[in-house]
Amino acid sequence: MKARNTLGFTLVELIVVIILLAIISAYAASRYIGVGSFTAFAIQDSVISIARQIQLNRMQSNTQTLTDDVILSISPTCFGSKASCDTPSDSRSDWVMEEGVRFSAKPNLNIIEFDLLGSPLGAASAGVAITVHGTNSQTQLSICPNGLISSSECY
Template sequence: MTRRSQQQTGFTLVELVVVIILLGILSVYAAPRLFGVSGVAAYSVQNELLSSLRLTQIRAMNRSGKCNRWLMSTSRAQQISLDADAGSCDAAFSSTEDATLVDITSEQGVTLSLTSDDASPYLDFDSLGRATQCTGGGCEITIRGDDQTKICIETEGYIHACN
């Protein structure tokens, strides 16, 4: 009698268990990002703020002698006093909307905070693109929601996400 060896196709029990464990670990980290509205909102607000800051910075490098102030509160950020001369900038939000406006009042559970050298709620950009409030060691904008994310403004003007 001849014995034939049969080739088995499929996965072994060990391989299946390993795959299930890996999927479980992955889902623990991915699920909050997919289903947490405030967590996703924090990252979308971060992108909006990066765009707003960079636009204000570019305007400052192209418009010397003008006010290039970027003001921030816990729920809003915007470049203000666009037509004012340097040194005569407001410290309050204007009623006019601009491309730099980031309004997060509709984003529930998301708040903003700015850490700068002089603890002011605004950043003044010079003609080299540097924020004058960040020359001592850089500034940091914290966006808090289900997740927390940050934006860093370096002493020489580099603006980037620094989670």
């Protein structure tokens, strides 16, 4: 028998290497892309939670006077209580400000006030649609006339 001189790779070895490179490349690409395209969706739950927190604080205040702690502020760069957005502090949990994220409301409102039952007052009493604009994504949440705050539309 004549001994074969093997100077190359078999087809199976080449396919295994190509599959391993594809898996590693897919993993590396997903890590490189990051969460930029998911920013709006990642922040949506925080925004809903903060709006509900401010609404609940207003309902528990049990006074007719509105303070900056119970007024919801919506600016392009900050969403939260008026007091927190005016002077952001890490010791407070009622605001969100994230690089690359913008906030807007329809109708165009800067603040939303709630009554003691949690319903929005004034121009917001017909309902407000709040849009969270991320780097490559956007999402919307609603503050309904009855006070419901959710990621779905008001009916």
